[in-house]
Amino acid sequence: MSQLLIRDLHVSVETEQGTKQILRGVDLAIGAGETHAIMGPNGSGKSTLAYAIAGHPKYKVDSGSILLDGVEVLSMTVDERARAGLFLAMQYPVEIPGVSVTNFLRTAKTAIDGEAPAIRGWIKDVRTSMANLKMDPAFAERNVNEGFSGGEKKRNEILQLELLKPRFAVLDETDSGLDVDALKIVSEGVNRAKENTDLGVLLITHYNRILKYIQPDFVHVFVAGRIVEQGGPELAVRLENEGYDRFLTADASVG
Amino acid sequence: MSAVTTAKTDASQEASAATEIAEGSSTRYTPIQSRSERFTSADVTDFGPALSYDLEWKLTPIARIADLLDAALTGAPAGVTLPTQDGVSAVWVDRDDARIGSAGLPEERASANAWSHFEKALAIDVSSEIATEFVVTRTGLGLTPRAAHTVITAKPFSRGLVILENSGDANLSENVEIVVGDQAHLTVVTVQEWSPESNHLASHFARVGRDATLRHIVVSLGGGVVRVNPSIHLVETGAATEAYGLYFANSGQHLEQRVYIDHVAAQTRSRVKYKGALEGASARSVWVGDVRIGPDAVGTDSYEENRNLVLSEGPRADSIPNLEIETGDIMGAGHASSTGRFDDEQLFYLQSRGISEAEARRLVVRGFLTEIVHQIGSDGTEARLQAAIEAELTDSATNKQEK
Ligand SMILES: Nc1ncnc2c1ncn2[C@@H]1O[C@H](COP(=O)(O)OP(=O)(O)OP(=O)(O)O)[C@@H](O)[C@H]1O
Ligand SMILES: [Mg+2]
Numbered sequence: 001m002s003q004l005l006i007r008d009l010h011v012s013v014e015t016e017q018g019t020k021q022i023l024r025g026v027d028l029a030i031g032a033g034e035t036h037a038i039m040g041p042n043g044s045g046k047s048t049l050a051y052a053i054a055g056h057p058k059y060k061v062d063s064g065s066i067l068l069d070g071v072e073v074l075s076m077t078v079d080e081r082a083r084a085g086l087f088l089a090m091q092y093p094v095e096i097p098g099v100s101v102t103n104f105l106r107t108a109k110t111a112i113d114g115e116a117p118a119i120r121g122w123i124k125d126v127r128t129s130m131a132n133l134k135m136d137p138a139f140a141e142r143n144v145n146e147g148f149s150g151g152e153k154k155r156n157e158i159l160q161l162e163l164l165k166p167r168f169a170v171l172d173e174t175d176s177g178l179d180v181d182a183l184k185i186v187s188e189g190v191n192r193a194k195e196n197t198d199l200g201v202l203l204i205t206h207y208n209r210i211l212k213y214i215q216p217d218f219v220h221v222f223v224a225g226r227i228v229e230q231g232g233p234e235l236a237v238r239l240e241n242e243g244y245d246r247f248l249t250a251d252a253s254v255g
Numbered sequence: 256m257s258a259v260t261t262a263k264t265d266a267s268q269e270a271s272a273a274t275e276i277a278e279g280s281s282t283r284y285t286p287i288q289s290r291s292e293r294f295t296s297a298d299v300t301d302f303g304p305a306l307s308y309d310l311e312w313k314l315t316p317i318a319r320i321a322d323l324l325d326a327a328l329t330g331a332p333a334g335v336t337l338p339t340q341d342g343v344s345a346v347w348v349d350r351d352d353a354r355i356g357s358a359g360l361p362e363e364r365a366s367a368n369a370w371s372h373f374e375k376a377l378a379i380d381v382s383s384e385i386a387t388e389f390v391v392t393r394t395g396l397g398l399t400p401r402a403a404h405t406v407i408t409a410k411p412f413s414r415g416l417v418i419l420e421n422s423g424d425a426n427l428s429e430n431v432e433i434v435v436g437d438q439a440h441l442t443v444v445t446v447q448e449w450s451p452e453s454n455h456l457a458s459h460f461a462r463v464g465r466d467a468t469l470r471h472i473v474v475s476l477g478g479g480v481v482r483v484n485p486s487i488h489l490v491e492t493g494a495a496t497e498a499y500g501l502y503f504a505n506s507g508q509h510l511e512q513r514v515y516i517d518h519v520a521a522q523t524r525s526r527v528k529y530k531g532a533l534e535g536a537s538a539r540s541v542w543v544g545d546v547r548i549g550p551d552a553v554g555t556d557s558y559e560e561n562r563n564l565v566l567s568e569g570p571r572a573d574s575i576p577n578l579e580i581e582t583g584d585i586m587g588a589g590h591a592s593s594t595g596r597f598d599d600e601q602l603f604y605l606q607s608r609g610i611s612e613a614e615a616r617r618l619v620v621r622g623f624l625t626e627i628v629h630q631i632g633s634d635g636t637e638a639r640l641q642a643a644i645e646a647e648l649t650d651s652a653t654n655k656q657e658k
Contacts, residue, residue, distance in 0.1 A: 054607050057599065082609035094604040097595060098564075098622030107618055108608035143622075160608060 002032035002069055004053075004086075004168045004200060009064035011045075011052045022048045024225035026064070028202075030168060033194065035201040037211055037236060040222030041244045046204045047091055049222075050172045053202075054088040055081050068168070083112055085167030089157035089174050091204075096144035101156070102126070104144045105163060112164050129162045132192070134185050150177035158189040161199075168200040169193070175210035187213030208240040223247045289579060290515060290545050295360040299371040302364040311363045314541045314573055316509055319480050320454050323428040324365050328402035330374035334423070336392045342383020343415065345391070347375040354378055354406045358432035359460025359486060366458040366484075369428035372402035379407045381415035381441060388416045388633055394423035398452060403429035407443060411436035411464070416632055419445040422477070425453045433461035435469045437491065442470040444631055448643060449478035451507060457483045465491035472630055473500040473529075475510045476643055484513040489523035489552075498527045500542075501627040501640075503620075503647040504570065506535030513543040516559070518552035527559035530627050532620055533570035534648065540572045547579040548588060556586040563594040564623050566616065566648075616648050 011023035022045045030036050040046055052059045053066060055078040066073040073081055096104065105126060110116045117125075130137060133155045145153050154174050161169055171190065175183055187210060193199045203214060211219075211233060219235040220227045221244070228247050229235070296302065305312045305324045317324065337345045348354070355376055361367035381387065407417055413436065435441045449455055455478050463469045475481045487496045502510040516525045531540045542561040563572040576590040597619050605615035624644055628637050 054603075056603055077612075078603060078606035079609050079611050082607055088607055090604070090607075094600050096601055096604065096619065096622075099618055100622070103618070103622065104605075104608075107610055107614065108605075111609035111611065111614065164608065 002167050002200065004030045005067040006053070007065050007067070009049070009052065009066065010062040011048055011059050012062055013048070013059055022225050023052065026226055028220070028227065030200045030202055032167065032200050033198045034218070035194070035203060035214060035216045037216040037219045038202065038204045038222050039206065039219065039236060039239050041248070044222050045225040046222055047172055050088055050170045050204060053086060053170055054078060079111065082166070087161055087164060087166035087169040089154075089161060089169060089171045091172040091176075093145050093153040093157055095146045097146055099144050100141055101144055102140045105160065108160065108164060125163060129159050132162075133159055133189055135159065151179065151182045154178055154186060155182065158186050161193055162189055165193070165197050166199065167197070168202070170202045170204070172204045173206070174203075175205055175207060183210060184213060190214050208236045211236050221247060290547050291517065291549065293362050295362050296367055297356065297360050297370040299364060299367040302367050305364050315482060315511060316480060319509070320365065320456060322400040322426060323454060323456050324368060326400045328368060328372040328400050328428060330372040330402045332375050332377065332403075333401060334393050334396040335377065338390060340387060340389050342385070342387045343379065343381050343389045345377060345379045345389070348378045349375065352376060352378060354408060354434075355404065355432070357406065358434050358462045359488070361430065361458060362486075365428045365456045366430055369402040369404065369430050373404040376404040376406055379405065379417060380410065381408065381413045381417065382410045383415060384412055386414045386416065388418070390418045390420060392420045394421070396423065396425040396427060398424050398426045400426045401428070403427060405429070406432040406434070407441070408434045409436055409439040409441035409467075411439055413439045413441070416442040416444070418633065418636055419443070420448070421446060421455070422448045424450045425455055427454070428456040431457060431459045433459060433469065433471075435461065435463045435467045437465040437467055439464065439467045441468070442472070442632060444472040444474065444636070445483060446636070446640070447475040447478050447481050447483070449481065451477070451479055453478045454480045455482070459483070459485040461485065461487040461496070463487065463489050463491070463494035463496055466493035467491070468495045468497070470630070471496065471498045472627070473512055474640060475502040475512070476647060478510070479507065480509045482511040482513075484515070486515040486517065487525070488517040488519055489525065490519045492520045493522050494520060495524040496526070497630070498525070499627050499630045500529035501624055502529070502531040502540055503624070503644055504531065504533045504538040504540045505647060506537045509539045509541075511541040513545070514559070515545045516547070516557065518546070518548045518555045518557060521552060522554040523552055524556045525558070528627065529561045530563070530624055531572065532564045532566060532624060532647070533572055534566040536567070536569035538570035540570075542574050544576045544590065545579070546577070546588065546590070548582060548585055550581045553582055553584040554586055555588065557588045558590065560591045562623075564620070565594060565596045566620070613648070617645050620644065620648060
């Protein structure tokens with residue numbers, strides 16, 4: 001079975017005030033088909049973890065490792081990681097002027113598969129996925145994320161998830177900015193991917209509501225750059241009711 | 256609106272003084288001297304030396320083109336290959352040919368220097384009434400400073416596509432006249448793929464007739480200093496032009512284009528769209544877009560646009576639109592200008608979808624420039640240029656990752 005294994009990960013970022021340590025020893029094991037939710041206060045380092053997995057050049061890994069089926073991910077370039085089966089649905093997807101969604105999707109699919117997709121089947125797949133996500137076909141000809149609303153950008157991320165078929169996906173606040181209907185549509189997209197490809201999911205969120213649609217197997221509480229508690233779905237409910245106070249007072253190193 | 260009129264025997268001196276004032280008062284869209292009032296002459300001795308603070312030359316590295324401004328240029332025809340084609344004639348004619356001077360006269364010294372020194376002009380007449388493609392290639396000119404002169408005449412009702420393809424070494428100042436007869440539809444494309452040592456200064460003068468259309472496309476990829484300045488005069492009712500440009504400046508290259516659209520007659524229409532990519536520390540581009548809507552040009556519809564895409568640290572792109580409107584009764588007049596960066600976040604996003612850095616840059620540049628390539632209307636030239644543009648991407652990362 002496929003596994004994404006994060007061990008004692010320490011990550012820092014260069015800021016104008018100097019080096020800032022963000023992740024302070026993250027341990028996490030995600031198996032194929034599993035869904036792990038990560039919840040934690042603003043600024044605790046959740047997106048940093050997501051970026052570190054994807055290989056964003058701003059985030060420097062000081063120590064630790066990320067293994068995908070035993071292979072070190074940290075020594076791979078960003079695109080190699082994607083080709084190895086990792087996917088990041090970003091909290092703030094980037095606009096790419098001049099590049100149409102159609103062209104972008106085909107280029108990405110070709111890069112990931114190592115060969116161009118058969119044209120007929122591919123066009124049909126794109127159409128079906130867009131229809132499933134209730135995306136207007138006109139989006140196919142628009143430039144990637146350019147002028148998309150917040151919710152449209154999130155759908156576009158899940159569209160890519162469905163079409164690129166990664167083995168593990170990190171969803172960074174894919175639920176924020178979505179209205180109730182969109183939340184349902186996007187969640188169904190993630191669930192389809194889980195069903196069809198046995199996708200392992202690391203789902204970063206602030207809200208329990210998405211977890212009603214995407215059932216987590218594990219919930220992790222993330223505070224001050226590390227996981228401080230783990231549990232099942234019931235932990236998410238408790239966090240939503242109680243907040244993070246009890247963790248913040250317990251951990252003096254916050255901030 | 257323009258107000259200053261001066262005796263213009265020494266135009267460059269006067270213009271430079273005016274420029275300083277215009278800059279100081281930051282009235283960028285209303286030049287103090289109307290473009291239509293600029294001094295013109297075919298005789299280089301009528302122009303003073305080019306100075307680094309002249310309006311005309313302040314953005315150009317004049318030291319690199321001193322020969323073309325000041326030397327006695329070699330004026331004999333060189334390096335030109337002409338095809339034979341039904342409906343198009345191309346012949347070398349003497350200086351006293353009636354066609355010469357029919358579209359315009361030099362406004363600056365390098366253009367006048369070329370005019371003063373060319374010996375024979377290439378006269379291309381398009382008479383075909385079915386769309387015809389005519390490709391003039393010019394190569395192997397060498398680095399001797401040269402002058403050239405071309406007159407392209409589209410007969411009334413004719414339809415044609417004339418492509419001027421330039422490659423190899425050159426040190427050339429030239430004038431290209433374009434006369435578009437009533438109801439004719441002409442496309443003129445000039446492609447610069449010169450060697451890095453080459454310099455090329457070109458002034459294109461066009462007169463567009465009644466209900467006629469000129470499509471004009473400047474593609475500058477290769478060369479050291481390349482400056483192509485089209486002046487398109489819409490002189491009869493219903494005349495229209497689409498002026499496109501595409502440039503890719505790498506380190507050491509200065510690619511400049513000064514576009515002037517002169518709406519003289521009523522119901523005239525213009526669209527200007529220039530797009531450029533820049534990569535490399537000393538890559539440099541200049542786009543100046545002057546649009547004048549004259550007092551009789553009622554019902555004019557005009558829009559000009561320049562977009563630059565910066566692909567690395569260091570390049571500089573100047574983008575200066577100027578709009579001069581002398582009648583209140585117009586359909587529309589607008590301009591847009593922007594310089595954007597292909598930044599690290601965009602690169603990260605594309606890479607995070609499995610796309611290599613080299614492919615990501617190609618994807619973005621292709622997406623940005625293809626629109627202009629597709630305006631040419633010749634499949635062969637379009638395909639060749641698409642490949643040439645991608646070959647311009649010279650990032651070290653590209654070399655690293657390419658197999
Ligand atoms: N590029 C950066 N430069 C400076 N500081 C950064 C940078 N990236 C992250 N940080 C800081 O690191 C900390 C963690 O940020 P991160 O985005 O990972 O938090 P988060 O848990 O995702 O928060 P949120 O819930 O608000 O999305 C924050 O204090 C943030 O300001
Ligand atoms: Mg975040």
